[in-house]
Amino acid sequence: MSNIRVRIAPSPTGKFQIGNARTALFNFLFAKKSGGTFIVRMEDTDQSRSTKESEENILKSMDWLGLSWDEGPTIEGDGYKGSFGPYRQVERLNTYDEYINMLINEGKAYKCFCTTEELEEERSKQKEKGIAAPKYSGKCKNLSKEEVEANIKEGMPFTVRFIIKPEKVKFNDLVKGDVEIDMSNYGDPVLVRSDGMPLYNFVVVIDDLLMKITHVIRGEDHISNTPIQIQIHEALGNTPPKFGHIPLTLTPDKKKLSKRHGAVSIDEYREMGYLKEALINFLVLLGWSSGNEQEIYSLEELINVFDLSRMQKSNAIFDIERLNWLNGIWIRKKDINEIVDLSKPYFEKMNVKSDQEYLNKIMLLIRDRLKYLSQIPELTDYFFNEGRLDKQKLVFKKSTAETTKKGLEAACNKLSSLGRWPESTEDFSTILAGAVADNGMANGDVFWPIRYSLSFSETSPSPAELLWALPKEVSLTRIKKAIDAL
């Protein structure tokens, strides 16, 4: 076990998102690769947006993906594992108080009595003056002790602000390299809201410090928060952790992935029938590559080959076609029984009560055609229900109604006179081919109408496969019906 400790720190303000999952995955891989510890911490200080359901969804989604955490809330949500808890920020409020007081007493933070209105006015005035980078003036920093006490006595609400040192902050980012930011562009950030609730930029530092986080791997949307957090760490006399800012994933129109741009939660992809293996595989390739030409990776393989230094520096666009391809690959890689199990929810939605054997046959026939499991209803309806027979479509394009009828009859006769119903697709194939040969016909005169009459579809598995899967009586009835229709 190495002393490397990383965390994923989602705010439970909605379902677990694709972007979060990707960040979690990179953290997970980084930790597992090095024998380190992977921690989940709920950043729920925004109580107006945080919900228990969101937390549950995040935990369950991570668990489903196989991103198991060593420390953090338990999946049941009734406790914690790990000895650096609690792992929910609202349960650590007392701790934050201690550190806030320390900073204030040491003159590194101050109480600010400016109201939201005053701040807005200040900002708009600065904009009017054409000031390029409006920021808080820091006027409350200069309040005397007496003024502060008087304000408090009057019951004036206040925030606590951290005093930014107006100097350049440099850090070596694990993925971006050297980054330098001039803090003279920053106003003093609020650490604690006027209602007493501490804010992200502060709590994240305290938690990372107390939880002994060694590497902070997060989205690059946090890069401009990093120098603030570094200065807070330093104000506390702590050496900041190492930072690695991974590029973001964008929608096809190059916008930040969000609810407005289609499905974004892991839940939704799961419901559509994307396999966790495909999602993991897809997500890791969004911003990372091994350097060789292998594209298909299991989570276990990734733990071995993952290397943070091979992260891409630029943003990546979420391409659903690539996910579809990977999902198809993983669907085909799975054992058929496993696929049937994964397919059950979709059959249940169809109110299908077939036995395992029938479902097995069906999935054997359609799995090559599946991009995702929720396509099952549309692709398998004819296995359970009669469809509409279109006389025009019954005739192969190079054939005629007359020949088609003859072909169907020939096949029907052969099938009906069978002593024992065959058990392999090859046998059915042979029988159909026999009907073709006996009558000097083309394959299309027999194969096509049989297939169409059994599936009511112009695109389906082969007739031999359908005969193999469908119950004998169903097949025979459908073929006879087709003959009558001509």
Add this chain to the structure above:
RNA sequence: GGCCCUAUCGUCUAGAGGUCCAGGACGCCACCCUCUCAAGGUGGUAACACGGGUUCAAAUCCCGUUAGGGCUGCCA
């Protein structure tokens, strides 16, 4: 606007100065297989954003421009 990050086929990417008139994958197109649709196989289409340097040599290093993204909250 300011600050920061980034820049190879439509998309995901390989490439860490010569082996690159740039390789792989997805998609798309064609062909093979074939009664159909998939799957599979084969082939094809398509990129170093632009302009300056540095160097014998640049996709690779430097500068600038342009473009995209992020941040600019008493959200995270």
